[in-house]
Amino acid sequence: MTDTLLAMVPHYGAWIVLVATFFSCLALPMPSSLIMLAAGAFAAAGELSLMASVGAAWGGAVVGDQTGYAIGAKGGAPLVQRLKRRKKAAETILRAEAMLHRRGVSTVFLTRWLFSPLGPYVNFVGGATDLPWRHFTIGSISGETVWVTLYVGLGFAFAGQIAEVAQIASNVAGFLAAGAMAVWLGWLIFHRRVHPHHGGTRR
Amino acid sequence: MPRRLKDRMQDKPLLAGAFALTVLFCLFFGAKLVLIALHHPPRPTDPPIANWMTPGYVAHTWHVPKEMMLEVVGPRPGERRETLDEVAERLGITTPELIARIETAIADYRATHPEAAPE
Incomplete structure (x- = not known):
């Protein structure tokens, strides 16, 4: 399975990288990290253009983020409105939304690369809760630049060990994403509120 | 667990469940990383040649x-x-x-x- 996938990189070049990063931003199970690592490795070997690989990965990711945001805005917004009318869920939704909006740029930025498994969901939630598009886009463009440079760069530097790098990277990503979610959920549960009815929280 | 924290967990069972799950995931990935660090063989100089390579x-x-x-x-x-x-x-x-x-x-x-x- 992995071999078939890796063989597609020299065949389709930058296109497969673009497709992989695009769909991975929509929460589809795409091995985009491995494909970016492979593209970096093939670029190091002189088989692919480094600029084309980075550009394709970046373009796919940025357009994927915008698509996820648009899907969230279209499909998710009515659901958020419905949940806000439900007494039990409303408070949590409002607090989560207020927090996301207060730290919109940094949340989007960090979930592109440091907590990358959370990225696609932040796209949907950002669109659904009407996170200002400009904030979303600034976080997306800067964060995807880091993500793409990191993975293609690691592939370039460790061309002979991409399978090992991919394994370590996926575990680090899982660890950090789960840790970030635990901290965030812990905050939602345990942090005391001052103005719960305004969606405001103690600073 | 202090009483107030327990109350809050019971107050929001769904969030508390998700919280416990993410803590478990975090421990799982952390343990896997420790295992990789402990048992990873020294990096081979020559990676095995595979069919997908050019x-x-x-x-x-x-x-x-x-x-x-x-x-x-x-x-x-x-x-x-x-x-x-x-x-x-x-x-x-x-x-x-x-x-x-x-x-x-x-x-x-x-x-x-x-x-x-x-x-």
Whole structure:
């Protein structure tokens, strides 16, 4: 399975990288990290253009983020409105939304690369809760630049060990994403509120 | 657990469940990372040659000239990049046979070019 996938990189070049990063931003199970690592490795070997690989990965990711945001805005917004009318869920939704909006740029930025498994969901939630598009886009463009440079760069530097790098990277990503979610959920549960009815929280 | 914290967990069972799950996931990935760090074999100098690699990729990762690889695999017919599977098919041999040929050629090259041998 992995071999078939890796063989597609020299065949389709930058296109497969673009497709992989695009769909991975929509929460589809795409091995985009491995494909970016492979593209970096093939670029190091002189088989692919480094600029084309980075550009394709970046373009796919940025357009994927915008698509996820648009899907969230279209499909998710009515659901958020419905949940806000439900007494039990409303408070949590409002607090989560207020927090996301207060730290919109940094949340989007960090979930592109440091907590990358959370990225696609932040796209949907950002669109659904009407996170200002400009904030979303600034976080997306800067964060995807880091993500793409990191993975293609690691592939370039460790061309002979991409399978090992991919394994370590996926575990680090899982660890950090789960840790970030635990901290965030812990905050939602345990942090005391001052103005719960305004969606405001103690600073 | 302090009483107030317990109350809050009971107050929001769904969030508390998700919280516990993420803590478990965090521990799971953390444990896997520790295991990788403890049991990871020392990095091999030469990565095993696999069917998805291209001749250029093998040359790069084994630190041998591309010209040497070209002598084994022959010039590629078109512009399209070939994987070792495709090279083997073009030469009418199996991929393991091709890999064995490449390994022999690299060993020969290193024997005559000591500076190309891995440290």
